[in-house]
Amino acid sequence: MTKDAGIPAWFELTTPDDAKAQAFYAATIGWTIAPSGMAEHGEYLIATAPDGAAVAGIMTPAPGAPSLSGWSIYFGTPDVDAAAAKVRDLGGSIPVAPMDIPGVGRFAIAADPQGVGFLLMTGESSDPSTAFAQGTQHGHGVWVELATPDPDGALAFYGALFGWTREGAMPMGPMGDYVFLGSGEARPGAVMSSTTTGAPARWNWYAYVPDIDAAIAAATDLGGTLLQGPDPIPGGDYSANVGDTSGAQIGLVGPRTTAVT
Template sequence: MANPNGTPIWFELTTDDQAKSKDFYASVMGWAIAPSPMDEHGDYLLANAADGEGVAGIMKPPPGMAGVPGWTIYFGVDDVDKQADAVKDAGGAVHFGPMDIPGVGRFATCADPQGLVFNIMRGNSPEDSTAFKQMAGDAGLGHGVWIELATPDPDAALGFYGSLFGWSKQGAMPMGPMGDYTFIGRSEADRPGAIMSSTTTNAPARWNMYFQVADIDAAIETAKQGGGTVTGPDEIPGSDYSANVTDPHGQQVGIVGPRK
């Protein structure tokens, strides 16, 4: 795949209970979730959006990595090994890899200078990833549509990720004493997400991702009935609302959609 550097190309949940997580997210996100067709991927589950395109994976903690569940993000890069070196040169760390995933691509698990984890990857497919698809209406249902970094040092984070992916500040929304919600990207027309302070907002320091749902209130109610908890919904610029869902196992992810 040849997505531009810094494009979110995959989302992944590591959980101790795949079966319950599968049922929860299938109902909330409207995903069709099934085992990977590749035997070498073991019990890895693939989540497809309403249009049949893959957006996320659900996996058990790898051996030796128990106790580190949660959602993670994969950024597309041209050269994983080169970018892994760039991560270290910019003050970050490489926790795992680079290594190849049979039939999928090459990746590395990294951390920024504030210790927040992300992945970089170059996929083998000749087609671009569409896991992240910022499209209005039903065209983006089930896809990632926004990413958000809560970090104790937003300025340092912008410098770090800007050096890796060519991002710069693309406007900001003032939040009073909580500081700015700073939009990031290559241009105003290419803004995958934003950076904010985890210290002033009390948000968990991490990368969060938001998936498009057809009806924000219906998705919230489904999440609650499935044992999850919800913060929101909050109106966002335009006609949509956002909310953060914590699943029954304590893992948080965002949803975006209209009120119907």
């Protein structure tokens, strides 16, 4: 699993109904979802893209077990313990201190100075993570997005933590700038104001689908909600956000395969 600082390494859904979630995401994104096969992980489910790559986990945590609600993002780091200490030094917090996941790696639950939660991960394996692959790989994460009440403060925090740099911005008028993030040669996502856009203050992520209208239709047919889109984005694709049957939000990116009049 990738240990590159700031690169998304895994996505995880905490849900009250893993059976409904399994059906919803299999139909909406096209994942194959099955138990992890590791007894020590309990009933943890693994979502696999059509190319066979593991992308995300789905779980219903036991009472008192550490987790974030809805969808959350694990960001890679070479040293979880050092990164957790740096989070605190930069004004963030560590609600769950670093601990080991047998057979997977070491993780911690963190929150930035604005209170937005995320996770840190150092994988046991030297193999690169397969969860995040920008491009047109069906079912993979292709973009991450932070909505925050303090974009400048967040940029300073994550820049110091992960080495991210500001790589241009897209003006959105009175809603402010949509600021693109850089991590070495990677461009994993963007930051925007939750105050001016009205978006919930949170980390969001986008999965690639081959037909965004079909994905939205599958989501709404199964009781999900279309929250935004589909809207055109640079490069010719469209973006949308949907809520699943338990209210968890996820982003979708993909083409429209049928002309819309």
